[in-house]
Amino acid sequence: MLSRVADSLYWMSRYIKRTDSVLRLLKVNYASAQDDAAFTWRPVLKIFTYLEEDEISKMEKNTRMVLHYMIIEKDNPNAVATLVTKARENARSVQDNITNELWQTLNEFYHIVRDERLALALQTKDPITTLDMLIARAMLYYGIAESTMFRGEGLNFMNIGKYLERATQSVDILDVKFSDLSYDLDKTAEVTYWKHLLQSISGYALYLKTYRSGFEARNVVELIVFNNNYPLSIIYSVNMLDRYFERLKESSDRANYDKIRFMIGRLRAKLQYSNMHTLSDQGLHKFLIELNHDLTNIGNALNEHYFAYS
Numbered sequence: 001m002l003s004r005v006a007d008s009l010y011w012m013s014r015y016i017k018r019t020d021s022v023l024r025l026l027k028v029n030y031a032s033a034q035d036d037a038a039f040t041w042r043p044v045l046k047i048f049t050y051l052e053e054d055e056i057s058k059m060e061k062n063t064r065m066v067l068h069y070m071i072i073e074k075d076n077p078n079a080v081a082t083l084v085t086k087a088r089e090n091a092r093s094v095q096d097n098i099t100n101e102l103w104q105t106l107n108e109f110y111h112i113v114r115d116e117r118l119a120l121a122l123q124t125k126d127p128i129t130t131l132d133m134l135i136a137r138a139m140l141y142y143g144i145a146e147s148t149m150f151r152g153e154g155l156n157f158m159n160i161g162k163y164l165e166r167a168t169q170s171v172d173i174l175d176v177k178f179s180d181l182s183y184d185l186d187k188t189a190e191v192t193y194w195k196h197l198l199q200s201i202s203g204y205a206l207y208l209k210t211y212r213s214g215f216e217a218r219n220v221v222e223l224i225v226f227n228n229n230y231p232l233s234i235i236y237s238v239n240m241l242d243r244y245f246e247r248l249k250e251s252s253d254r255a256n257y258d259k260i261r262f263m264i265g266r267l268r269a270k271l272q273y274s275n276m277h278t279l280s281d282q283g284l285h286k287f288l289i290e291l292n293h294d295l296t297n298i299g300n301a302l303n304e305h306y307f308a309y310s
Contacts (some may be wrong), residue, residue: 005097006157007307008090008145012106013145015087019080020138021169021201022048026070027131028200032192033063041066042066043176047169048078067122071134072113079135080134081113097211099148102141109137153251158246169238170224173201175288183285185217185276194220201232221284234291235271241298242268256305263301267294282300 025044033039040060045051048070051059059065071080088110095103106234112118112133121130148156177197181187194215198204203223210227242264247297249257270290279287 003307004008005094006153007303008094009097009154009157010161010307011304012087012090013158014092014165015083015090016106016141017137017162017165018078018169019083019087020135021026021165022070022078022080022083022143023131023135023138025173025200027135028068028196030067030127030131032064032196035192042255043180044070047172047176049076051065063127064123067127068119071118071122075289081118082255084109097154099144099150102144102147105137105141105144109141112137129302132239153248156244156247160241163237163241164295164302165243166232167234167241168228168292170201170232170234170237171291171295173197173286174221174224175285178284180287185221185280185284187217189215189217191215198223203230203232206230221279225279226271226275227265235268238264238268238271253305260298260301260305263294263298267291270294 024276025047029039029041029044033041041063042056042060045056045060045066049056059069069076069079073079074082076082079101082210084106091098091103091106118130145155146156149158158273191214195204197220198207201224206227206229207215207220207223213219223230223233225234228236228239230236242261245261245264249261274287
């Protein structure tokens with residue numbers, strides 16, 4: 001497969017995964033904003049924007065302004081409309097390598113986020129209805145991709161992008177949310193704090209089934225970092241990243257393949273042979289910084305050795 005094709009498929013998938021993460025965080029945080037007079041959008045803005053502190057301060061209490069900025073603001077590189085546009089541009093450049101159904105789904109998503117009626121709906125209507133519609137579009141993309149794409153290199157690169165982005169988002173969300181608690185795993189917080197955090201990454205129902213003792217910081221971290229049954233956990237995402245990268249072995253330059261496989265394997269081993277005790281000894285913040293560093297290095301290595309740019 002040509003490097004430019006692999007690159008486009010990889011980034012198409014990363015952009016849609018990031019879109020899904022943004023939308024889910026917006027939905028959960030909007031619901032939280034209605035119940036809590038002290039609510040702030042600061043964590044969301046810190047995760048998904050490059051705004052300075054003074055810009056965040058001006059916006060963090062204005063829900064409608066945040067929704068506009070995070071969904072349709074042209075100057076925001078991580079706005080939903082921008083991400084979907086980038087995904088569509090990548091898909092259009094490799095239409096011969098994706099199914100007609102997938103292209104049609106992504107093209108329809110693009111026209112929805114570019115429609116002027118979306119801006120009006122965000123300002124005048126119930127945002128939950130709009131967010132649910134956009135989330136459903138992202139989920140439709142994943143369903144179509146899974147059910148129609150042939151099992152080959154193209155799907156492998158798409159899944160590598162998806163799981164690398166998923167792991168990165170889980171690390172970033174944990175880092176920002178636990179910064180509010182000074183990364184203290186023994187510090188208590190309101191039940192709604194943990195509930196909204198888990199709902200934002202679709203982990204609330206599994207948490208309730210897994211832990212019977214109520215909401216505790218250590219259990220939340222254990223679920224998101226180490227639970228192999230949770231598809232948005234960091235360890236699950238890294239395991240799937242390793243699985244799909246391994247499938248590129250026969251079609252790859254051996255030296256480049258071995259280098260990146262070693263990087264993924266080292267990260268996977270770090271997660272497999274760590275637990276809450278080792279994490280506590282090391283410190284949560286340091287642990288998350290190292291994970292983010294490892295994930296970034298893997299992404300950079302893919303750019304250099306598979307996509308022909310650094």
